[in-house]
Each structure stands twice: as structure tokens, then as C-alpha cells.
Amino acid sequence: MIGSAGILYAAPGSPLRGWLAAAARWIGHAEVKAPSEESPSAPAPGSVSGIAVIPGDSLVILFEESQPEGRARITLTPGTEVTVRAPAGSATFTSQASRLVIGNEGAASTYDIEIPLRAPRVEVLVKGERIFLKEGQDITIADTGAGTGPYLLPLTGRKP
Numbered sequence: 001m002i003g004s005a006g007i008l009y010a011a012p013g014s015p016l017r018g019w020l021a022a023a024a025r026w027i028g029h030a031e032v033k034a035p036s037e038e039s040p041s042a043p044a045p046g047s048v049s050g051i052a053v054i055p056g057d058s059l060v061i062l063f064e065e066s067q068p069e070g071r072a073r074i075t076l077t078p079g080t081e082v083t084v085r086a087p088a089g090s091a092t093f094t095s096q097a098s099r100l101v102i103g104n105e106g107a108a109s110t111y112d113i114e115i116p117l118r119a120p121r122v123e124v125l126v127k128g129e130r131i132f133l134k135e136g137q138d139i140t141i142a143d144t145g146a147g148t149g150p151y152l153l154p155l156t157g158r159k160p
Contacts, residue, residue, distance in 0.1 A: 059121070073152050
């Protein structure tokens with residue numbers, strides 16, 4: 001049983017790390033945010049999939065496909081992990097060295113991405129085109145009308 005849990009924890013794309021982090025925050029009485037109620041595409045509790053990774057010195061989040069109707073909702077958080085959540089079945093998540101690949105072929109979705117304020121460098125790409133960059137305290141976004149955050153960016157993979 002414990003061996004199976006260890007294998008599941010170490011498996012790329014396993015949601016177990018995020019679940020354990022959420023449980024630790026809950027036990028420590030830290031506030032765990034629910035998906036935004038303003039968004040009609042916010043998934044119902046229990047119907048999400050996702051991944052949590054430690055960003056290290058630099059992390060690239062790559063959406064493999066462009067989705068003109070899809071969105072990335074990026075929020076800066078006091079946490080230590082980059083988390084990505086999406087409606088269950090809408091994407092696959094693969095964690096690689098300094099890279100998180102999101103297989104997002106199919107129906108357009110809104111992806112909730114939480115990036116730690118202390119992360120040195122996190123870049124979000126769609127089909128190789130940058131839509132978001134956090135470098136230290138500096139934020140660069142492709143959509144200049146996105147405001148100051150949370151950032152709601154289209155997954156079009158092209159600059160305006």
C-alpha cells in the first residue's frame with residue numbers, strides 16, 4: 001500500500017502532490033481558495049484535474065495547442081508550488097525538468113494557474129509563443145489589456 005502511494009506520488013502528472021499540499025494547508029489552517037464563482041467555466045468541486053510542481057530557478061509552462069476560446073487565469077500566490085487546474089478530462093499534464101507540458105487538444109477550457117510570488121522565473125507559452133513571463137518581480141504579458149491580475153489570457157499563441 002505505501003509502495004503504491006510512493007509510486008503514485010513520483011509519477012509525472014500525478015495529482016497526489018497537490019492533494020497532499022492542500023491537505024497540509026488545511027491541517028495548518030491556511031486558507032485554500034475555491035475556483036472563482038464569477039467564471040461560468042469554473043469547474044465544480046471534484047471535477048478538476050491538475051498538477052503542482054516546484055518551479056526551481058526557472059519553469060516553462062507549455063500549452064501544446066492553441067485554443068482561441070480557451071483561457072489561462074494566472075494568479076500570483078504566497079505558496080511555494082506552481083499549480084495548474086482544469087476541468088477533468090480537458091488536458092494531460094507532463095512534468096519534465098524545468099518544464100510543465102499541458103496537452104490541451106480538444107474542447108476549450110479555462111486553466112487556473114497559480115504562480116508563487118517568490119518564483120524567480122516562470123514563463124507561459126502557447127505553441128512556443130510567450131503569453132506571460134514572471135521574472136523576479138517583473139511581469140510581462142502578451143495581452144496588454146489584461147490588467148494587474150489575476151490575469152485572464154487567451155490561449156491563442158500569438159501576440160496582439
